[in-house]
Amino acid sequence: MSASKSSSSRSSGEDSRRPALPIAVIDIGSTAVRMAVAQVNPDGSLRTLESLCQEVSLGTDSFTKGMIERPSIEECVRALRSFRRVLAEYDIADSKQVRAVATSAVREARNRDAFIDRIYSATGIDVRVIDEAEVSRYTYLSVRPDIEKSAVLRASDTLVIEVGGGSTEVLVVQRGRLVFSYSYRLGSYRMRETLEEYGAADVGLLTAMENRIQRTVGHIRQRASVKDKPNMLALGGDIRFAATHLLPNWEGSDVARLPLRSLSRFTNKLLKLSVDELVHRYHLPYPDAEALGPALLTYVHVARALKLKYILVSASTMREGIQREMVAGDIWTGELEDQIVHSAVELGRRYEYDESHAQHVAKLSCQLFDGMQEEHMLGRRYRLILRIAALLHEIGLFISNRSHHKHSFYLIRNSSLFGLSDHDLLLTALVARYHRRALPKPSHAEFGTLERDDRIAVTKMAAILRVADALDRGHTQRIRTIGVERIDGHAVITANNVAELSLEQLALREKGDMFEYVYGMDVALRGVAAGDGNA
């Protein structure tokens, strides 16, 4: 990110092209409010103009009292007002140029809506609370350049970990491909706050912390199915602090290699100091000083469990991930979509689904979705949700073959699918649920709580999924490519190169009712023999 001085930093000053606009990302975390202002270069790369940070104590409030108290809210307002001034100095006025997000400390506060409203009315900054899955997505986006730049990371398994104030993000990337992501409620700040709340004595505190960390580490090892010695790529303010101290020459432009032994020694040293001593000795703000020890301890334990001698430290931040997404415009494209699909496949495998069937239904669903574009008029995002729902529609069979659609629903609902927000995950789970049996009803709890647009979208997608599922009734994947024609108010699906279709036609008669109900036309299946060339 840090463009070194080069010809590109020089500008003629006489050019008349439209100036490139700077963008800003604001991140309201549990110990600090941060802002990064960056210049988007014509080639889409980013150049950081400023990074700002002001300490706040949202985490203390949220994790111990369950709500953000008045003084902390005003603390945020003050910080954001000064950020506003900086935005004005760069003439950043368009809301498209600014994205403000809040993470776990705000997410978990009972009064989060009041908090967001207060911020908006006092500063005009529209803060969006993001969920764990979005945090994972941004984390992935932020480290992707690190991974791409490094031949070692590209070629091997990498456990990406960020210990935040309220939660710990874990991603597993295999040969550049995301295979696992999870957000643990193990936060450095949360740990200290809750343990101190329970009155853990000084000596006990460390043991309690270690126990807590160990439990999570076990889970990571088990779930992430990582090889014995993956690389560990750590990010976050606390590990950056440690790396800058232990490797004074590290400038942050590339990944640092930090020996676990020295990190461990440093961590023990810090844990022996009181928060006041940390503040004094290292010029740290109080909330950071409170979080530092537990955070580093978490990294050390994870690295030990993975039997590593070194951990890699990235200077990337979630804000950079958000910036990249702002620049890319639409996340529902290309590589990121592949990553999301990939993590769905991983989930399916965990529940031992019939992968060929699932993949096939997903493919047919997409073809139908594309063919029915004029009727459903849904965007790309829904195509992806449908695709994921199709992939996972039968995972409920892992639990039981009775009402497996309902099992599929809650398994998806409670999974952590990389890149999908909580809301998108709900839609996906509902589409999967309605792939058989009852039609959606407002009385169904989760469906009923949806906004109207979402209810309609779910119905449209589920109708397509039912048809696609019927087309592979035999789990044989014989119908490969299909087309959709509209003939006299009927939807006619043409299956190429298949002559005998009675099984599928029967299934379609069973499952096409929803399609007819939703799209106002019945659906028929017609085979086209090889060589007909019918489209």
Next chain:
Amino acid sequence: MNKPRTNYINRELSWLEFNHRVLEEALDESVPVLDRLKFLAITASNLDEFFMVRVGGLRMLIAERITRRDPAGMTPARQLEAVCDRVRAMVGDQYTCFNEQLIPRMAEAGIGRLLPEELSRVQLKFVQHIFENEISATVTPMAVDATGPFPLLTGLSLYMAVRLKPAQGKLKPRFALIPLGINASRFVAVPTAEGNHRYILLEDIVSLFVDRLFPGEPVMECVPLRITRNADMSVREDRASDLLAQMEKVLDERKQSDTVRLEVQAGVSRILLSFLQRRLDIGEKETYRIPGPLQLSDFMDLAGLEGHDELRYEAWPPQPSPQVDPTVSMFKVLSEHDVLLYHPYDSFEPIVKLINEAASDPDVLAIKQVLYRTSRNSPIISALKRAAEGGKYITAIVELKARFDEARNIEWARELEQAGVQVIYGVKGYKTHAKVAIVVRREPRGIVRYLHFGTGNYNESTARMYTDVSYMTCDEELGADASSFFNAITGYSQPQKFRKLAAAPIGLREHLLQWIESEAERKRHGQKALIMAKMNSLVDTKIIEALYRASQAGVKVMLNVRGICCLRPGIKGLSENITVVSIVDRFLEHSRIFYFHHGGEQKLFISSADWMPRNLVRRVELMVPVDDQACRRRLRAMLEISLCDKIKGRMLKADGTYVRTKGKGRRKNSRSQEALYRYAQQEIAQAHQRKRTRFEPHRPPQQGA
């Protein structure tokens, strides 16, 4: 001076040695007489500040019964004693210089002082006219007695102390004080038959006609006096929310603080002096009987008398820099190359030009600047006002703790605020001493930040008298750092990690120590190592210890320290590889330049900070790397010139005294300030020459250029 009992030289005594070197310039026959007078006036005003701040501070320590020893092993009491001894000798030297050398030389040159008894009848009439019409209305005697209320005397102002004959039938003498007013000129020109410039001092006129202020009362005695008050103002800003209001309060408090010095003209009667001492609560130790006019600092005005250029150094006007084409915008200049200026040899104009252009450039979004001791009617201030009125975002950090300049600062700071500038009154608990300006400009490629870093203040008038470095660049990383720096001092953000800058109070000292240690380490490994550094003062013991270690490792350390230097050079086994040179010449040496060989990488920095705890711990300061090749070459050449001055340079000896450097070899006659001035002259002349010898064809206008 004191024998080397410890590895450190006492800072007060070291400062007095510096003042002595200035005095040597006043005593130097080869210096033109009006410049000698100027140097003498400087030593006097230096001493005034020294009494207010340092002597005042020592006395406070003693009053608090603090006996902790300084690094040189001296208690406050011992220091005060040594300081007073040294000052008494120095005052003697000052007046020897004044009475025996400058007064006769000036008279020879046609600027003669007239004593009352020397006035001709016509001149006496003229002076009487002046007294009656201009002076008598502004001088009001205040009667004082042994017990009644005593007026609050203003520090560093002249008064006449008058003893009147006891009232009829009484024995007790009566006394009065006459303030000489700050508006009246001290030097009254008197017409002469020959057309020479003759002057008479204000106090002489008053004492000549003092009878008229006390009609019917015989005046027995009338002598000038002056007091100095303790002004060590530690601004207790954390306890008051409104810094501005508090500063105004501090100004008032200063008028009331303790008297630390009484100066009175020699020859004063015992009876008058003991009356004054009693009423001012001041002892014999603090009393100075002055064998000549008091307040020699006023003679700066006389040294600046119009005309008489033959009695002064030839003028060395600032040279335009060949790096800056005056017809091209500073934005274009800086987008092509960095600019490094050495004032006052190079003109300060490019900095004013940058801020001026920024103020009116439609693409400039914001300007941020630290203003510390800027000049009255500064064009920079008016440019910032104009820019703010034009809707740009202007931030000015105005430092109210600039010593003795507060009153002036508060006034123009308010004007800036009224124009819409966001004015930040410094950082709580720290004095903002860094000199930095950012211009944020929107360009087709995106945001570009134009930067100025300096070692001196944004003050066009001191930029003509102080040697300072300016570095201007649009380097991306320095720009990001400078923004972070402003975000930190405006409270927009906690301090962030810098990419290239180092800042006090967070990390500057550590950076310096690292650089010094790393030279020592390289030397221990058999590499070439060299440290060169130029600054005003070297006091910080941590840094001095590091320099000793470097010397012990064999690193050659060449220091140019103009003022206080607590390091003892040339002690075997400790500091034999360290040399310290001090330059006192016509310009005040003020730049801070640091060089570390760094295995051949040759790191160069400029800084606002001296190596003093004051700068490294209690001030906001910057150290800026100069990475541009051409600028580095220039800066290094200048540093080297400053390190070998054989005319105005003095070498510090281990005992704390200084000796003139002896010229030998190629640079036998090198006088650094002259060399630097010629260097600047040469550069611009060569640039003109190149222009003239290169043909520039008229080309048809280029498409799309």
